[in-house]
Amino acid sequence: MHTYIIRRLLLTVVVVLGVTLLTFLSIHLAGDPTFFYVSERASAEERAEARRRLGFDRPLHVQYFDFLFNLARGDTGNSLTHRVPAFDVVMERMPATLELTIGGFLLSTIVAFPIGVLAATRRGTMADGTLMLGAMLGQSMPGFWLGLMLILFFGVTLRWMPVSGHVAFLKPLFEGRIDEALTNLPGAIRYLLMPMVAVSVYSISRNSRLIRSAVLEVLRQDYVVTARAKGLTERTVMMRHAIRNALIPIVTVLALQFAFLLNGVIVVETVFSWPGVGRLVFDAVSQRDVPLVLTAVVLLSFLFVSANLIADLMYGFLDPRIRLE
Amino acid sequence: MSATQEPNPAMSESRISAIDRQIDEMYTPQTFWQRATSSMVRARYPVVAIIFLTLIALCAILAPQLAPKDPNRIEIFDTLKAPFSYDRDGELEYILGTDSTGRDVLSRVIYGARISFFVGLAAVGLGGGAGTILGLTAGYLGGRVDDLIMRLADIQLAYPFILFAIMILTILGEGVLNLVLVLGVGQWVTYARIARAETLVQREREYVEAVRALGATEWRIMFRTIMPNILTPLIVIASFNVAGVILSEASLSFLGLGVPESVPTWGAMLANSRNQLLSGSWWLAVFPGLAIMFTVVSLNILGDWLRDFLDPRLRGSGQGL
Numbered sequence: 001m002h003t004y005i006i007r008r009l010l011l012t013v014v015v016v017l018g019v020t021l022l023t024f025l026s027i028h029l030a031g032d033p034t035f036f037y038v039s040e041r042a043s044a045e046e047r048a049e050a051r052r053r054l055g056f057d058r059p060l061h062v063q064y065f066d067f068l069f070n071l072a073r074g075d076t077g078n079s080l081t082h083r084v085p086a087f088d089v090v091m092e093r094m095p096a097t098l099e100l101t102i103g104g105f106l107l108s109t110i111v112a113f114p115i116g117v118l119a120a121t122r123r124g125t126m127a128d129g130t131l132m133l134g135a136m137l138g139q140s141m142p143g144f145w146l147g148l149m150l151i152l153f154f155g156v157t158l159r160w161m162p163v164s165g166h167v168a169f170l171k172p173l174f175e176g177r178i179d180e181a182l183t184n185l186p187g188a189i190r191y192l193l194m195p196m197v198a199v200s201v202y203s204i205s206r207n208s209r210l211i212r213s214a215v216l217e218v219l220r221q222d223y224v225v226t227a228r229a230k231g232l233t234e235r236t237v238m239m240r241h242a243i244r245n246a247l248i249p250i251v252t253v254l255a256l257q258f259a260f261l262l263n264g265v266i267v268v269e270t271v272f273s274w275p276g277v278g279r280l281v282f283d284a285v286s287q288r289d290v291p292l293v294l295t296a297v298v299l300l301s302f303l304f305v306s307a308n309l310i311a312d313l314m315y316g317f318l319d320p321r322i323r324l325e
Numbered sequence: 326m327s328a329t330q331e332p333n334p335a336m337s338e339s340r341i342s343a344i345d346r347q348i349d350e351m352y353t354p355q356t357f358w359q360r361a362t363s364s365m366v367r368a369r370y371p372v373v374a375i376i377f378l379t380l381i382a383l384c385a386i387l388a389p390q391l392a393p394k395d396p397n398r399i400e401i402f403d404t405l406k407a408p409f410s411y412d413r414d415g416e417l418e419y420i421l422g423t424d425s426t427g428r429d430v431l432s433r434v435i436y437g438a439r440i441s442f443f444v445g446l447a448a449v450g451l452g453g454g455a456g457t458i459l460g461l462t463a464g465y466l467g468g469r470v471d472d473l474i475m476r477l478a479d480i481q482l483a484y485p486f487i488l489f490a491i492m493i494l495t496i497l498g499e500g501v502l503n504l505v506l507v508l509g510v511g512q513w514v515t516y517a518r519i520a521r522a523e524t525l526v527q528r529e530r531e532y533v534e535a536v537r538a539l540g541a542t543e544w545r546i547m548f549r550t551i552m553p554n555i556l557t558p559l560i561v562i563a564s565f566n567v568a569g570v571i572l573s574e575a576s577l578s579f580l581g582l583g584v585p586e587s588v589p590t591w592g593a594m595l596a597n598s599r600n601q602l603l604s605g606s607w608w609l610a611v612f613p614g615l616a617i618m619f620t621v622v623s624l625n626i627l628g629d630w631l632r633d634f635l636d637p638r639l640r641g642s643g644q645g646l
Contacts, residue, residue, distance in 0.1 A: 011479065018480030026492050051455045120356035140568065140622035142575050145595060152607050163603065263487045271599065281488075282580055285495050293495050297488045304485045 004316050012309050019301045023294060025068050036290040037080070071298065079292040081284070090277055094244070094299070095170035097276035100265050103196040105258045108203035109224040114205075116211025117243065123216065131208065138205030143264040147271040148197030156192065164273040165191050195272045199264045203257050210253050214246040235299070251314060258307045262300060301316065327579065354537065364634050371630040374623035381620055385438040393420075393433035396589045400427030406606050422608040423522050424594075425601055430608060433589040434616050440590045444504055444574045445567040451509030451598035453563050456516025461555070463517065464524030465547050475521070478514045486511045487576065494582040504583045508570050515566070516559055561632045567623035591617050 027033045042050070055066065056075075070076060078087040115135070119128045125170040126269050155163035167187035171178040217240055218224065227241045228234075266278030273279065277296050284292040345361075365371045384391060403410075406423040408430075421430040465473040497503045512587045527533060528551065536550045538548075577583045578592025586593070592614040598609035 012483075014476065015483040018477075019484050021485065022480070022489070023492060026496055029493065029496050035638060136625060137618070137622060138626055140572075141570055141614070141618040142579075142592075144576065144579055144608070145617065146608045148595060148598065148602060148614065151602055152610060155506050156603060156605055240479075262485050264490075266487055270580065281491060285491060286497065286581055290495065293492060297492050300488055301484055304488075305483050308483055 001119070005220035008309065008316070009045065012319060015304070015305055017299050019305065020068060020298060021064065023172065023301070025232065027294060028060070028291060032199065033290070036288060052104065054293045061182050067201060069124055074296040078287045079284075079289040081292070081297075082289075084290045087299075089292060090280065090296045090299050093173060093275060093280050095168065096274060097165060097265060097269070097278060097300075099192060100195055100199055100269065100274060101258065101261050102277060102321050103192050104199035104203065104261045104265070106205055108200040108257060108261070109144075109254055111200075112204050112207030112211055115208035117215055117238075119208065119212045123236065128212075132212070135205040135208050138201045139197050139209075141201065143198045143201050144267045144271045146201050147268050149193065150194045151196060151271070161194055162191055165192050167273050179317050195268055195274055198268045198271065199261060203261060207250075207254065211246070211250055214249045215242060217298075218242045218246045256311045258311070262304055262307075266300075328369065331397040331554045335483055345380035357382035365630060367628050368423075368633075370524055370626045373572060373629075377619060377623045378627070381438050381616075381623075382442060385442040388436045388439055392429075392435045394429040396428060396432040397587060398428060398552065403427040404602075404604050407606075421612050422606075424443065424597060424609055425606075430594075430612055434591070434612055436618075437591040437594060437613060437616065438587040440501070440584060441571050441574060442577075442616070444501065444508060445571045447505045448508035448570045448574075449512060449563050449566045451505060453516050453559065453566070454513025455509070456513035457520045457552075457559055459513065459523050460520025461547055463487060465528060465543075465551065471521070474517065478517055481514050486573070490573070490577055491582060493582070494577065496579045499583055500583055501584050501588070504574065511573070512566055512570065515562055519558050519562060520555055523558065524551055527551045527554050537625075559634050561636055564624060564631050565630035568621045568628065569620055571617065571624070576583040 023325075027036070029224070032051070033058050034047055034054060035131045037054055038047055038050045050211075055063060060067075074085075076086050078084060079089050083090050102136075115131050119131045122128045126216065151160075151163045156163040167184050169181055169184050169188035172178075224237060224241055227237045266281060268274070269276045269278035270282045276301060281293060283295045285294065359494065365375075400423065403419070403423050404425055404427045406419045406427075408420060408422040409417065410422065411417045412418040419431070422428055424433075459474050463471040490511065493507050494503060497507075529554055533546060533550055536546055541550065574583065574590070575592035575595070578590040579596045581593070581596060583592070586588055594613040595610060598606070598613070601609050
């Protein structure tokens with residue numbers, strides 16, 4: 001187990017270095033990155049001066065190590081549009097993004113589980129067919145489009161739900177204001193509901209299909225046949241023998257899904273004007289605020305990598321066969 | 326399994342002849358295409374999917390001929406017309422309505438098929454080709470090359486793709502080619518991992534040994550001998566992958582990263598629809614979204630069928646969908 005954890009941690013370090021290197025190199029892709037930091041009207045001297053000030057005249061490897069050290073100190077330069085450290089701007093928005101990601105993750109797990117198990121136990125019936133057709137459709141629609149449709153139907157036509165807006169829950173919680181967080185909770189959930197559905201529709205669909213095949217796979221095993229032959233009730237066979245063993249592959253997939261959800265969050269935040277990092281990236285991209293895009297990408301990648309690491313460690317913990325490999 | 330059993334006297338004549346027919350079918354040699362067609366017809370859904378995809382492909386190829394109007398033509402007197410709007414002469418003018426600058430939604434949806442199809446196929450071609458070659462090389466040569474390629478793959482897998490795409494497209498700027506490049510680079514890892522795993526198996530087979538004994542070069546063994554034998558799972562993945570890339574392209578266009586404003590895409594249409602949503606112009610959001618969903622669902626159905634037909638081992642392995 002220890003070697004597994006150590007190997008996995010080492011890989012994470014390599015990955016983090018790789019991610020920062022890729023991000024760092026990408027701003028040099030288009031040639032001189034000074035271009036992003038000075039106005040288009042700047043003279044050649046002004047540009048050269050900015051180049052020196054920003055350190056882009058030094059060798060690439062020196063710049064990269066500098067970038068790494070500054071990153072470790074939380075210094076990634078000032079945002080060009082906000083005129084304050086980009087790191088702070090991103091961290092300010094992080095709780096809202098986490099709310100949406102965690103909400104979407106919980107929803108996709110809670111909904112996908114009964115769907116998958118139901119479809120597997122009723123294999124070949126009308127219920128199975130309908131659920132799996134729904135899952136197929138859910139996997140084929142862009143989450144942000146579902147978001148637009150939800151706004152149109154529940155927000156504009158029926159006027160049941162707010163079309164945009166946000167009540168902070170995690171931010172006061174992180175800052176130790178627990179009372180405020182709790183008072184905010186009902187409002188937070190109300191605003192969270194539609195974006196959460198839009199973010200998780202793909203995961204719900206994918207997870208229910210995976211859970212269905214995992215349960216079906218287990219139902220084929222000899223020990224299930226034995227359990228049935230012993231005369232156990234179908235309920236006991238399912239609960240004690242089938243679902244328990246099907247859990248191992250499912251839990252891994254669910255944990256990996258957390259990281260995957262981040263992809264959708266960025267776009268869905270834009271649809272609902274959600275004040276998170278995704279919306280921030282969208283604005284930063286349209287204003288060509290490169291330091292801000294860079295910081296947001298690196299910080300979100302760290303979140304993604306950590307979620308993957310936790311998923312892998314959990315996998316090793318749950319399934320002893322993985323550790324021995 | 327019932328073929329070896331004694332004939333059951335209780336079995337009706339028609340049942341026996343039906344079984345006879347089945348056995349006949351089983352032993353009548355069929356070409357690949359005959360088997361494919363009959364399996365497809367039996368599954369029903371793939372036929373619908375193929376018909377729909379053919380229609381969309383026709384839209385993409387014949388867009389200038391099929392579109393009733395110029396997709397970029399602005400009509401300031403015809404803004405936000407609802408679907409099935411008639412003009413003063415009582416003629417049906419805007420079947421799917423117009424947007425906030427009076428551009429014809431139907432024409433834009435038809436033209437939008439071009440980008441989705443082209444980008445989907447080109448990015449998968451690029452990523453699939455590069456991934457297959459890298460995976461094959463890693464699996465066949467092993468050692469340092471293998472380590473290097475697979476660690477690169479690990480790093481990329483850990484990097485959320487959309488962030489990578491946003492980063493690169495912000496730096497490089499918009500353009501169809503940049504979009505294809507970024508989406509292509511995003512796909513290679515899946516192909517590389519599968520190609521590598523399959524190569525590791527094929528490498529040890531006797532036919533490879535035989536070709537080597539005949540004096541074939543390493544190059545020839547890799548690309549002429551092994552490659553044809555590892556393609557099946559890769560083709561299955563590719564069909565799902567085109568669907569995935571079309572979804573990614575829509576997301577990026579929605580964010581305003583991708584192709585210039587003058588090129589109609591489904592994703593960009595949805596982005597523009599956002600501001601008109603509260604005033605109730607539902608058609609702007611509904612039709613491009615439906616176009617994306619039906620295209621992607623058709624590709625996924627086709628992928629499911631292709632997997633079951635070509636490589637049933639992959640079923641339930643979490644590959645593809």
